[in-house]
């Protein structure tokens with residue numbers, strides 16, 4: 001089975017992904033892949049420099065995440081341009097990792113894709129878990145974790161589809177407003193229902 005794990009920024013995907021890892025399920029993590037495909041020397045990083053200029057790089061020649069983030073979370077055109085460059089490389093590597101896990105005998109693989117709905121990747125997975133929180137909880141946790149101002153946090157949240165819309169497309173929704181334990185129990189019930197554990 002291929003499980004798609006998504007939600008919105010700071011809704012708790014990584015928290016739930018770690019729980020899934022503890023069940024021994026392999027995780028293909030889009031955010032990790034997104035870092036892999038832009039490492040110094042990759043064709044994708046070269047295309048980003050062609051599009052955004054040398055200012056896209058740190059002095060060490062890596063992608064300047066702070067700089068690119070400040071550009072694309074406040075400019076939809078620039079965000080679409082970056083997505084057009086980086087998403088094909090992310091997709092290719094995610095599918096490679098997915099097939100590698102099945103090749104190694106996995107029965108179930110989890111694909112942790114923040115932009116699953118935005119990038120219309122539903123066909124990559126069989127079941128979708130959406131990790132959902134209230135706007136207030138999301139804003140507070142994002143500001144706390146990334147040390148962002150309210151304005152910066154709201155810009156990042158606004159760059160994604162609303163969680164209410166994602167819940168419509170979910171096979172299961174985890175309400176992550178409560179404690180980690182309450183989230184873990186919801187996940188356990190979902191995995192039992194799907195006979196994954």
Ligand SMILES: CC(C)(COP(=O)(O)OP(=O)(O)OC[C@H]1O[C@@H](n2cnc3c(N)ncnc32)[C@H](O)[C@@H]1O)[C@@H](O)C(=O)NCCC(=O)NCCS
Nearest residue numbers: 008009030031034065068069072083086113114115159160
């Ligand atoms: C813009 C970048 C440089 C910011 O890096 P930074 O280290 O500050 O954030 P990080 O990579 O940890 O992403 C945190 C979260 O931001 C959100 N996010 C990232 N990229 C995007 C995007 N293009 N559109 C909307 N939300 C995004 C996701 O919820 C992600 O989980 C980085 O997010 C990036 O390279 N984004 C483009 C690749 C992408 O779309 N990744 C999402 C994988 S589905």
Ligand SMILES: Nc1ncnc2c1ncn2[C@@H]1O[C@H](COP(=O)(O)OP(=O)(O)OP(=O)(O)O)[C@@H](O)[C@H]1O
Nearest residue numbers: 008009010011012013014015141145176178179180
């Ligand atoms: N149930 C919870 N109770 C308290 N804090 C939580 C809970 N779930 C997540 N957090 C915290 O909220 C923040 C966001 O959680 P997490 O990083 O799992 O979200 P995410 O969806 O993976 O975010 P991103 O989209 O940025 O990768 C983290 O600091 C995490 O420790």
